[in-house]
Amino acid sequence: MAVVSCPALFIAAPASGQGKTTVTAALARLLTRQGKVVRVFKTGPDYLDPQILQQASAQPVEQLDMWMAGEQYCQQKFYEAAKVADLILVEGAMGIFDGEPSSADLAARFNIPIAIVMDVKGMAQTAAAIAVGLANFRDDVEFAGLIANNCGTDRHRQLIADELPDSLPLLANLPRSEQVALPERHLGLVQAHEVATELETRFEAGANWLEQAGFGDFIDKVKVIEFHSAEVPVIQTLLNGVKIGIAKDEAFTFIYAANIRLLETMGAELVYFSPLHDQHLAEVDALWLPGGYPELHAQGLAQNTKMLEQIKQFFSQDKPVLAECGGFLYCLQTLTDLDGQQYPMAGLLAGHGAMRGRSGCQGMQAALLPEGEVRAHAHHRSRSEQTPEPITHGVRQRHPAPGEAIYRERQLTASYLHLFFPSNASAVAQLFRPSLKVVS
CATH class of the missing domain: 3.40.50.300 (P-loop containing nucleotide triphosphate hydrolases)
Known part of the structure; x- marks a missing residue:
C-alpha cells in the first residue's frame, strides 16, 4: 500500500x-x-x-x-x-x-x-x-x-x-x-x-x-x-460502443464528476446536449437527464418543442433513459414554476410537477433497482402528483418511512433520487444498456 x-x-x-x-x-x-x-x-x-x-x-x-x-x-x-x-x-x-x-x-x-x-x-x-x-x-x-x-x-x-x-x-x-x-x-x-x-x-x-x-x-x-492508497475495484468496460446523450445546460447541471469518470472508464462515449437550446437530439443509444433547475427555465424548455418531440420519439423506441430529480420533472406532463405558471413538458411519464416554496425533501437513500442497489440522495423543493404506481421506493438511510418513488416506464427509469454511479458500476451500466447481463 x-x-x-x-x-x-x-x-x-x-x-x-x-x-x-x-x-x-x-x-x-x-x-x-x-x-x-x-x-x-x-x-x-x-x-x-x-x-x-x-x-x-x-x-x-x-x-x-x-x-x-x-x-x-x-x-x-x-x-x-x-x-x-x-x-x-x-x-x-x-x-x-x-x-x-x-x-x-x-x-x-x-x-x-x-x-x-x-x-x-x-x-x-x-x-x-x-x-x-x-x-x-x-x-x-x-x-x-x-x-x-x-x-x-x-x-x-x-x-x-x-x-x-x-x-x-x-x-x-x-x-x-x-x-x-x-x-x-x-x-x-x-x-x-x-x-x-x-x-x-x-x-x-x-x-x-x-x-x-x-x-x-x-x-x-x-x-x-x-x-x-486503497484497494479499488477494477472497472469493467461494460459500456463499450454505447453512446450516451447527457442533458447539460442552465437547466440541467447536477452532474457528479465521479459519475462522468465512471461512464468513460466503462467505455461509454458521452455526448452533451441542451434541452433548452438545441433543436436536434444527436444519434445516441441512451439518455441521461440529470437534476438541476428546470423550474427556472420551464418556459424555455416548453417552447423548445422540437427537442421535446425528439425525446418523446427516443422514448417510444424503447431506448434507455435515466431521469433524476429535475430530469424527472422534465419527463412529466407539466411543470408549475415558483410563480404558479404551468408549462407542458415531455410527457414520457404520467403526472405533474410543481414547486412548493421553501419546504422540501432531502437525505441519503438507497435506490433498490432491479439491476441492483445504487446509493443516492434526494434534495428537492417540488412535488409530483398523479404519477403511476412506482416499481419501488428508495430506502432511507436512517428512517423506516419509504423514500422517493422510483418509476419504470418502458426503458425509462425516473425518480427524484440523484444516483452516485460508483456505488454500483454494474447496475448503472445495465440502466444504460438494458440488454447487458452482468455476472457478479
Missing part, C-alpha cells in the same frame, strides 16, 4: 449558514494566488458548493461521503489529491456532528484536524463556550482552533480569545463584510457559472480578508497527514 503525505485541514461549523463555504473558498483563493495547489473536497452529496470551490481553487472539486461513496473510495480520493497538492481542504456539511456519517466521522477516519467556523454575531464569551463544547464532544476528533466569522471589533475578538484554551486558539477573526458573502437561492448557493465574474470579486475580497486576519501564519503550520 502506497503512502503520501500532505497538509490537510477540515473546515466545519456548528450549523449551516455559518460561512463555511465563504471561508473555504477564500482560503483556497488565497493559497492559489500564492502559487500553491489546493485540492478541495466537499462533505456529502452537495452539487452547488463544489462549483464555487472549483472556481476558487482552479482545481477539480469532488464530493466525499463514506455512506454514499464508501470508505475505500474516500481513501483513494484523498491519496490521489495528496500526490499533487500542497494542501488539502475539506468543507463539512451542516453541523460538525450532524448526520451518519458526519463531518466529524470523516475527519476522524482520516485524522484531519478541524477548524471551526462560527458566526459570532450577537455573542462573545458564549462563542468560546460553544467551541470548547464542540472540541470536547468526542475524543477521536482533533480540533485546530476557531475562526470567528462576523466578528465586529477588536474588543469583540478579545472577549472570545480570552475564554479559549491554548489547545483551541482563535485562528482568525473575520469582520462583517457584504463583499465576500456568496449569493444564494432556494436549494443553496447560486451555480458558479451564473455569477462567475461576481464570484471572482468576492473570492479576491475573501482572500484579502483572511490575509489581513493573519490566517497565513496558521496555514504554514497545518498538520501533515499520511494518506494511504
Whole structure:
C-alpha cells in the first residue's frame, strides 16, 4: 500500500449558514494566488458548493461521503489529491456532528484536524463556550482552533480569545463584510457559472480578508497527514460502443464528476446536449437527464418543442433513459414554476410537477433497482402528483418511512433520487444498456 503525505485541514461549523463555504473558498483563493495547489473536497452529496470551490481553487472539486461513496473510495480520493497538492481542504456539511456519517466521522477516519467556523454575531464569551463544547464532544476528533466569522471589533475578538484554551486558539477573526458573502437561492448557493465574474470579486475580497486576519501564519503550520492508497475495484468496460446523450445546460447541471469518470472508464462515449437550446437530439443509444433547475427555465424548455418531440420519439423506441430529480420533472406532463405558471413538458411519464416554496425533501437513500442497489440522495423543493404506481421506493438511510418513488416506464427509469454511479458500476451500466447481463 502506497503512502503520501500532505497538509490537510477540515473546515466545519456548528450549523449551516455559518460561512463555511465563504471561508473555504477564500482560503483556497488565497493559497492559489500564492502559487500553491489546493485540492478541495466537499462533505456529502452537495452539487452547488463544489462549483464555487472549483472556481476558487482552479482545481477539480469532488464530493466525499463514506455512506454514499464508501470508505475505500474516500481513501483513494484523498491519496490521489495528496500526490499533487500542497494542501488539502475539506468543507463539512451542516453541523460538525450532524448526520451518519458526519463531518466529524470523516475527519476522524482520516485524522484531519478541524477548524471551526462560527458566526459570532450577537455573542462573545458564549462563542468560546460553544467551541470548547464542540472540541470536547468526542475524543477521536482533533480540533485546530476557531475562526470567528462576523466578528465586529477588536474588543469583540478579545472577549472570545480570552475564554479559549491554548489547545483551541482563535485562528482568525473575520469582520462583517457584504463583499465576500456568496449569493444564494432556494436549494443553496447560486451555480458558479451564473455569477462567475461576481464570484471572482468576492473570492479576491475573501482572500484579502483572511490575509489581513493573519490566517497565513496558521496555514504554514497545518498538520501533515499520511494518506494511504486503497484497494479499488477494477472497472469493467461494460459500456463499450454505447453512446450516451447527457442533458447539460442552465437547466440541467447536477452532474457528479465521479459519475462522468465512471461512464468513460466503462467505455461509454458521452455526448452533451441542451434541452433548452438545441433543436436536434444527436444519434445516441441512451439518455441521461440529470437534476438541476428546470423550474427556472420551464418556459424555455416548453417552447423548445422540437427537442421535446425528439425525446418523446427516443422514448417510444424503447431506448434507455435515466431521469433524476429535475430530469424527472422534465419527463412529466407539466411543470408549475415558483410563480404558479404551468408549462407542458415531455410527457414520457404520467403526472405533474410543481414547486412548493421553501419546504422540501432531502437525505441519503438507497435506490433498490432491479439491476441492483445504487446509493443516492434526494434534495428537492417540488412535488409530483398523479404519477403511476412506482416499481419501488428508495430506502432511507436512517428512517423506516419509504423514500422517493422510483418509476419504470418502458426503458425509462425516473425518480427524484440523484444516483452516485460508483456505488454500483454494474447496475448503472445495465440502466444504460438494458440488454447487458452482468455476472457478479
